[in-house]
Amino acid sequence: MSRNIILYIAMSLDGYIARKNGDVDWLEGDGSEPDANIGYDEFYGTIDTLIMGRKTYDQILTFGEYPYKGTRGYVYTSEKRDKNEDVEFTDENAEDLIGKLKRETGKDVWLIGGAGLIDAFIKKELIDEYFISVIPCILGEGISLFKDNNPEIKLKLLKNETVNGIAMLHYTKR
Known part of the structure; x- marks a missing residue:
């Protein structure tokens, strides 16, 4: 069985993964479930x-x-x-x-970031699965997750859930 390359990342509702200066101080839920498990430990156990x-x-x-x-x-x-x-x-x-x-x-491979590397992997269609957590925040500007001139990549939604106001989406390539 082939190992999957997985992008596991959070972004603001308007598509940014960090502020322009790289800060990620906004990465938090809405406070409705402050002690909720967002599944990071479970995910981390699937990669090596x-x-x-x-x-x-x-x-x-x-x-x-x-x-x-x-x-x-x-x-x-x-x-x-x-x-x-x-x-x-x-x-x-x-x-x-x-x-x-x-x-x-081995286990799966986690593509952590940053934006330039993710962009290169998207353009070369090297990502098998996308775990994207949408943080309830509109930054207005920052470092975009998705750049221009990407290929069309068809995806299938495997799972979606909301925890602490964070919409967690899990897609695989079709």
């Missing part, structure tokens, strides 16, 4: 590999200790950095990396 861009990686490091220790990670960057215990820095062709990962035995 992460892919993210360098800006996303650097931002994650500002939150404190690296939260994905023990999970294989790839960080896309054109900067030369040495591999560390948490991630491998790469500028490998995305199709080659995904092809290699899909041939390996």
Whole structure:
């Protein structure tokens, strides 16, 4: 069975994944169910590999200790950095990396972000599933999840639910 490449991300109602400066301080529900489980732990148990861009990686490091220790990670960057215990820095062709990962035995692969990397994966049709949580917030401006000139990709809704005012949508490619 082939591993799936999964985009698991949150966006504002108007389609932004971060403020223009990269802040994600608005990522919260409406307070109607403050202690509700939004399914992150369940999702995280289904993956064993992460892919993210360098800006996303650097931002994650500002939150404190690296939260994905023990999970294989790839960080896309054109900067030369040495591999560390948490991630491998790469500028490998995305199709080659995904092809290699899909041939390996393992759990699914989480495409975390950022926007540029997600855009490249969408344009190359490398994403198998989309978990998108729509946060009850209109930012007005920021970093868009979806860029221009994407291919048409037909999706099938697998599940939708609302928790704490957050609309959680799970799609797969048809």
